[in-house]
Amino acid sequence: MDNSTIANVFDELAELLEFKGENPFRIRAYSQGAKAIRDLDESVADIVADPNRKLSDLAGIGKTLAEKTETLLQSGSLPQLEKLREEVPEVLIQMARVPGLGAKKAAKLQKELDIDSLADLRAACESGSVAKIKGFGEKTAQAILDGLAIAEQAAERIRWAEGDALARSIGRHMESCPAIETMQWAGSYRRGRETIGDLDLLVVASDRNAAMDHLEAYGDRSQTIARGDTKISIRVGKAFQVDMRCVDANQFGAALQYFTGSQAHNVHTRRIAKDKGLKINEYGVFRVDDETQIAGATEEDVYAAIGLPWIAPELREDRNEFKLAAAGELPELITEDDIRGDLHMHTTATDGQNTIREMADAAIARGLKYIAITDHSKRVTMAMGLDADRLRDQWAMIDEIRPEYEGKLVILKGIECDILESGGMDLPDDVLAEADWVLASVHYGQRQPREKITERILGAIENEHVDCIAHPTGRLINRRPPYDVDMDAVMKAAAANGTLMELNANPARLDLNDVHLAAAKKLGIPIVISTDAHTLDGLDVMQYGIKQARRGGLTKADVANTKTFKQFAKLL
DNA sequence: GCCGTTTTCGGCCCGACTGTTTTCAGTCG
Numbered sequence: 001m002d003n004s005t006i007a008n009v010f011d012e013l014a015e016l017l018e019f020k021g022e023n024p025f026r027i028r029a030y031s032q033g034a035k036a037i038r039d040l041d042e043s044v045a046d047i048v049a050d051p052n053r054k055l056s057d058l059a060g061i062g063k064t065l066a067e068k069t070e071t072l073l074q075s076g077s078l079p080q081l082e083k084l085r086e087e088v089p090e091v092l093i094q095m096a097r098v099p100g101l102g103a104k105k106a107a108k109l110q111k112e113l114d115i116d117s118l119a120d121l122r123a124a125c126e127s128g129s130v131a132k133i134k135g136f137g138e139k140t141a142q143a144i145l146d147g148l149a150i151a152e153q154a155a156e157r158i159r160w161a162e163g164d165a166l167a168r169s170i171g172r173h174m175e176s177c178p179a180i181e182t183m184q185w186a187g188s189y190r191r192g193r194e195t196i197g198d199l200d201l202l203v204v205a206s207d208r209n210a211a212m213d214h215l216e217a218y219g220d221r222s223q224t225i226a227r228g229d230t231k232i233s234i235r236v237g238k239a240f241q242v243d244m245r246c247v248d249a250n251q252f253g254a255a256l257q258y259f260t261g262s263q264a265h266n267v268h269t270r271r272i273a274k275d276k277g278l279k280i281n282e283y284g285v286f287r288v289d290d291e292t293q294i295a296g297a298t299e300e301d302v303y304a305a306i307g308l309p310w311i312a313p314e315l316r317e318d319r320n321e322f323k324l325a326a327a328g329e330l331p332e333l334i335t336e337d338d339i340r341g342d343l344h345m346h347t348t349a350t351d352g353q354n355t356i357r358e359m360a361d362a363a364i365a366r367g368l369k370y371i372a373i374t375d376h377s378k379r380v381t382m383a384m385g386l387d388a389d390r391l392r393d394q395w396a397m398i399d400e401i402r403p404e405y406e407g408k409l410v411i412l413k414g415i416e417c418d419i420l421e422s423g424g425m426d427l428p429d430d431v432l433a434e435a436d437w438v439l440a441s442v443h444y445g446q447r448q449p450r451e452k453i454t455e456r457i458l459g460a461i462e463n464e465h466v467d468c469i470a471h472p473t474g475r476l477i478n479r480r481p482p483y484d485v486d487m488d489a490v491m492k493a494a495a496a497n498g499t500l501m502e503l504n505a506n507p508a509r510l511d512l513n514d515v516h517l518a519a520a521k522k523l524g525i526p527i528v529i530s531t532d533a534h535t536l537d538g539l540d541v542m543q544y545g546i547k548q549a550r551r552g553g554l555t556k557a558d559v560a561n562t563k564t565f566k567q568f569a570k571l572l
Numbered sequence: 573g574c575c576g577t578t579t580t581c582g583g584c585c586c587g588a589c590t591g592t593t594t595t596c597a598g599t600c601g
Contacts, residue, residue, distance in 0.1 A: 025584055029573035062574050100590095102599050135598090139591060187601090200601085228589055233600095243601085245588090258586090263601060270585040281586055 002488070003037050003044050006072055009081060010034035010065070016084040018103040019092050029065070035264065036060035037069070039319045041518040043488040045073055094118055098147040105140075109133065122148055146223075150239050158240065159477050161507035161544055163189050163196035170199070170242065173218050179210035182252060186259035187243075191313045192547035194477060194510045198241040200259050208246040215244050251283045253298035258282035264318035272306045272322070280306070314550040319518075333550040334559055336543055341370040341561040341568060344416065344439060344470060344502065344530030345538070349394050350375040351383035353535045356394075356411070357401060362536040364409050370565045372414035372437040373398065374470075377426040379418040380443055388431045391415060395434070410565050412436040416470060419460045421445035432465035437572065439502070441470035442483060450484040457485060461493045467572055468500040468528055471511040479508070487516060495523040500560055500571065503529045503552075505545025506538075517552025526560040526571060 014030035036058055037044055047053050048070055055066035072078055095106035095118070109115060112133055113124050122145065124130050130141040158166075167185050174183060180203050184190075187200030205211035212232045216224055223235040233243045247255040258266060259282065266280075273280045277288050284296030285305040295301035300310045308325045312333055315321040324330045345359055346352030354362070356373055363371045375394065376385035386394065395413040402411060414437035418426040421444050425432065432438050440460035442453065460466050472490065473482035494501055501520055504511045509532070512520065520527055529545040531538055549559060556562045560571055 023573080026573045028584080032574080060574070064573060100599070104598065135592070137592060143590085198601090226589055231588055233589090259601090261601075263585090266601090267585050274585080279586085282588095 001045065001073055001076065002486070003040055006044055006069055007034040007038035009072060009078060010037070010068075013078075013081055013084065015093065016081075016088045019088045019096070019107055020084070021104075021107070029060075029062075032060040032264075033065040035318075039317065039515060041515065041522050044069060046488065048073055089116075091115060091117055091120075095121060098144060098151050100140075100143045100147040105136075108135070118148060118151075150235075156478060157195035157197045159507050160189070160192060160194055160196055160510075160547065161541075163199060166236070166240070167199055169220075170201070170215075170218060170236075174201070174203075174211075174214060177205075177211055177214035179205045179207040179214070181206060182249070184256060186256055187261060190260050191262065191316055192551055194513065194548065198243060201242065201244040202252070202255055202259050203244060203246055204249050204252055205246050211246060212244065215242070245282075247282070249297065250293075251296050253300070254280070254284045254296040254302050255282045257299045257302045260313050260316065262317050265316040265321070268318045268322055269302075269306060272308075276306060278306065312550065314547065315553060317551075331553050331555045334546060334554050334556050334562065336546045338556040338559070338562040339529065339542060339546070340368065340564065341372075342368055342531050342533070342539060342542065343372040343412070343414070343437060343468070343528050343561055344374050344504070345371060345533040346375050346383075346416075347373060347394075349390065350380070350385055351534060356398060358536060359533070359539075360401075360405060360409055360411055362539055364405075366539055366542075368409065370410035370412065370568070372412035372439075374414040374416040374437065374439050376443075377415060377417045379420060379426040385418070385426075386415070388427060391427070391431065392434075414439065416441055417466075418443055419456045421448070421456075423456050423459050425460065425463060425466070429463070429465060432463070435465070438465050438467050439470040440466045440468070442474055446474055446480075446483050448483075450486060453483045454486040454489055457490050458493050461490070461497050461499045466499060468502055469494065470502045470530075471504040471509050471532070472501055473511050473513075473516070475511055475513075476508050477510065482511075487519075491516075491519055491523055491525060494520075494525050498571075500526045500528050503527050503545050503549055504532050505529055505541045505543075505548070506532050507541060507544045510544060510548045512552075514548060514551035517549060517554055521552065521554060521558050527554060527558055528560045530561070 010030045011034040014027050017027045047055055055061050055069055056063055068078055092106050092110050095101055096103050113129060115121050115124060125141040125145045130136055131138045167189055174180060182204040184202050186202050189196050189199055203211055212227060215232060215234060220236050221234050225233040225235060231245050233241060236242050245255060245259060270280045279286045279288050284293045285302055286293050295305035303310050309330060311321050311325055342363060347354060347356050347359060376383045378385040378387040398411050398413050405411060413435055415435050416439040419440050419442050420426055473485060475482035501512060517527060529549055531541050533539045560568055
């Protein structure tokens with residue numbers, strides 16, 4: 001059982017306990033335990049198996065959660081969870097996911113009105129029976145109806161790149177507001193999370209009402225959810241929420257820090273402040289005894305006030321950033337300027353839209369010094385994958401054009417070779433041996449059982465000609481789950497065999513994810529950030545990979561394609 | 573349920589906004 005499965009169990013326990021009206025701090029303990037395990041850069045099972053280590057040494061895991069984790073690892077289930085699932089009606093969980101309804105209101109409605117489904121809930125709102133319950137009213141009933149409509153429109157988190165496009169569009173609109181002096185995006189968008197649940201805009205405005213009016217005038221606004229003196233929330237398009245907060249200039253840094261989150265990171269900063277006799281809120285850092293403000297204008301000031309250096313937003317998840325910051329060991333995160341090569345791209349030989357020359361010229365225009373041409377192998381029939389003959393023809397072509405690029409760009413003879421369903425590589429070893437760069441990837445048999453898929457990938461790692469595992473989990477964000485693969489085993493094998501691992505920068509993939517990247521870094525596995533470009537524009541997705549790499553805490557030194565070609569070649 | 577060099581008990585981040593309340597609970601981030 002892997003970390004995320006265990007974490008999901010604790011999250012579900014927390015959710016179910018909330019409906020039982022449990023002590024909120026006990027509920028939080030389960031959530032925090034889930035987070036601690038999910039964010040861990042090593043396998044919980046390994047820690048349990050190690051006689052020299054204890055699970056309860058992990059922050060947020062005490063005696064009880066350690067025992068439950070061991071039960072899960074041994075038996076695969078938890079009696080407490082089974083019992084709670086029986087006790088809490090499924091409809092309660094659905095109800096609490098309706099925006100505006102939480103566990104308490106949902107439980108009260110369900111109990112008093114005997115609601116069995118969301119359809120029942122809608123009917124109860126429409127008939128007026130909800131409004132008659134003590135503590136509820138007409139407006140609450142209407143808010144629930146609105147919430148139901150939103151929930152039906154599947155307000156799922158959007159990919160970071162989509163959030164980026166929306167933020168830029170709203171940003172352009174807001175720039176024309178004369179009342180706004182400063183503005184900056186915060187929230188999970190600023191932290192670079194792979195998906196964004198809403199957008200958070202922070203502004204300093206000479207006239208707050210004018211700024212809020214201006215946001216409400218955004219063309220695609222569908223609804224205003226709330227509007228107060230300092231904060232406004234609107235809905236854009238069908239269901240996406242955008243919040244704007246107005247603050248004074250001397251509060252901007254504190255507000256930016258607060259609004260950027262994550263929530264867990266903020267809780268941690270405030271706890272540190274409290275220990276120092278300080279209080280942090282979105283208006284600044286204050287001494288508790290006399291309410292004096294000691295910081296707030298910039299984020300650097302806020303962190304300095306609690307004795308820490310500024311922490312990059314991508315790291316603010318309350319994973320290990322506080323420990324690193326306190327020790328002065330925060331990583332200097334990779335930037336797009338550090339990238340010198342791109343080692344995964346396709347051409348017209350298979351499913352790409354441009355020729356080798358066109359890709360090479362576009363790479364030069366983007367400042368790259370080396371690329372690898374990595375078309376599909378023959379198993380990928382839909383993309384007209386290459387057999388040995390066609391591949392050798394392509395390599396002959398590369399030999400032919402290389403002189404034109406002498407001193408400007410190194411073009412590697414590569415292949416994205418499929419790992420076959422039955423195991424083994426899609427091209428014979430003697431062909432792979434002629435390649436400069438071999439990516440191995442799974443495209444078929446993605447639903448095979450864990451043991452089988454893991455065995456296939458381990459086989460590729462152990463093949464001496466394979467340089468790198470491409471998109472190692474196969475997930476497509478919001479579309480397709482990762483293969484059921486034992487990533488702990490894959491990473492250990494990659495480390496042992498000197499095989500590189502890809503961070504595929506395509507915004508739908510971003511594969512490996514941030515936690516995997518941190519784990520790879522810990523094991524010393526060099527990461528290659530590649531675009532998997534199928535078009536010239538496809539080369540521009542590198543920025544998304546960089547964002548993801550930063551979230552994994554990667555520095556220039558952790559990423560192989562930041563090296564000069566001469567240094568990079570030593571890894572092959 | 574977790575945690576600790578003020579502690580093994582008694583805390584646990586902090587505030588905006590809404591609706592329904594005549595002083596605050598619920599929800600959200």
